[in-house]
Amino acid sequence: MTDLLYSETEDDLRAAVRSLLADRADAQTLLGLIEGGSPYVPGLWKSLAGEIGAAGLLVPEKLGGQGASHREAAVVLEELGRAVTPAPYLTSAVVATETLLALDTEEGPVAELLGDLAAGRTVAVLALPLSAGPGAALGTPSGGPAPSARTVTGVADAVLADVFLVPRADGLHAVPAASATVEPQTSLDLTRPLAKVTTAEATGTRLADADAARAAIRRGLLAGAGLLASEQLGLAAWCLEETVRHTRERYQFNRPVGSFQALKHRMAQLWLEIVNARAAGRAAADALATGSPDAPLTVAVAQAYCAKVAVHAAEECVQLHGGIGMTWEHPAHLALKRAKADQIALGSAGHHQDAIAALVGLPAPA
Known part of the structure; x- marks a missing residue:
């Protein structure tokens, strides 16, 4: 039976990544770097990949990695999604790494490259x-x-x-x-x-x-699509939390705007969508971690659902922040742009819906 709960190890990993990002890659830092022409925080990848060991989560210990699983990698991506962090984790530590793991890793250039990726010395795309x-x-x-x-x-x-x-x-x-x-x-x-x-x-x-090569690339893209759902989950969760915080503190007519029933309903609906997205994202990560034969179907379901939830959450975040949500100074626009870009990353929702139809034997609409 699929376990959707987070383990103590996963919670500890989440705390370490969140602390690092809060210290080194907060929203104002990112906005300043983007204005300077490059969003990447100097030294952040070295800390995340090498010091925390996040880059080697999917790599076996005998090749220099952590010997963990897609569940732990999903937790890292949740936190990277929450902070909309510019880092090559999805592209290098997941897609490229998983592609290489599908090849002969006993010796030679593949094993050497995996060791470098796990240590954070090399970024592969x-x-x-x-x-x-x-x-x-x-x-x-x-x-x-x-x-x-x-x-x-x-x-x-x-x-x-x-x-x-x-x-x-x-x-x-x-x-x-x-x-x-x-x-x-x-x-x-x-x-x-x-x-x-x-x-x-x-x-x-x-x-x-x-x-x-074809089989390896398919495996890499499948893992990327499945764990992208966790990034989208983290982004959506931040959008809701930030919106709830703002509507509690923003007053109109001598009342917090979050007390207005119409806004309560919108945030409650979004909360329900995020709960469902968490179930879908965790199921995809667990299916990949256990090598389930249903992994392609579980991943397709997660992507078809989580992509839309992330966009909806980001749109609500911008709208319910009112005027400040439309400004460059507030990070809501970074979340919205990431959500919209992720909506077509590693296969659009339509692509994954077609995959679901093919996997379960239902004809797709003409």
Whole structure:
């Protein structure tokens, strides 16, 4: 039976991550960094990945990781979502790491790269658009002459990458960032920058053949989509808590605005949605952690639901804050932009709804 409750270890991990983010990556710090051109907090990834050990949660101990599971990684992502933290955790510590774990990890470049990722020494990014979901076409041409270079747009956290995992017709390649061209792109979510990545066909180290690469990438994208639900859960929970706090302190007609029945109903409805999102997100993390055969279905359900809840929570946060919610100085806009960007990350809600229909044998609407 699926256990949706948090363990003591998970609560301790949550407390450590929340304390670090409150100390190093509060909202005003992020807003200042974004105005300066880069949202990434100097030294934060080293503390999160290396000192707390969050980057190696999914990596077995024999490869230098923590030997934990997707449940613990989900807790980290909840806290990163709450703070809308700019960090390559989802892209590197989850998607790229899970992709590599699906390959031969006994020895060679895969094991070495996993050790570097677990220690926080290296950031790896899968060279696919952030919008690519489980089961998406990988765009690896076959037949005919190989192109001299491969360009992918919309790659998240590419500017921080030390290594790109590049799918090609003959398999998966690890390409050093120094051998690639990275061009920043304008993104809606200011806390998760996107870029166009171009890699020459002759560069990099081949990690797996084409069949193994396809299976590994699907596993990486599935884990990313499942744990993205936890990020969306954390974001939605912060939006509700911040809205409740504000409406308790904001007075109109000599009464706190939170006492007005219409606003109570809206916040109560949002609370119910977040409770459901927590159940869906935790179920997805547990299914991934236990290797459940129902993991693809559980992940699709979590993403189809949690993406909409996060957007609704962020919209309510902006609206119920009134005028201050519309300003740059309040972080509500960061939450809304992250929620909207996450809505199409690792597969849109429609993509996951189609996956649900296929997995349970129901024909999708024409």
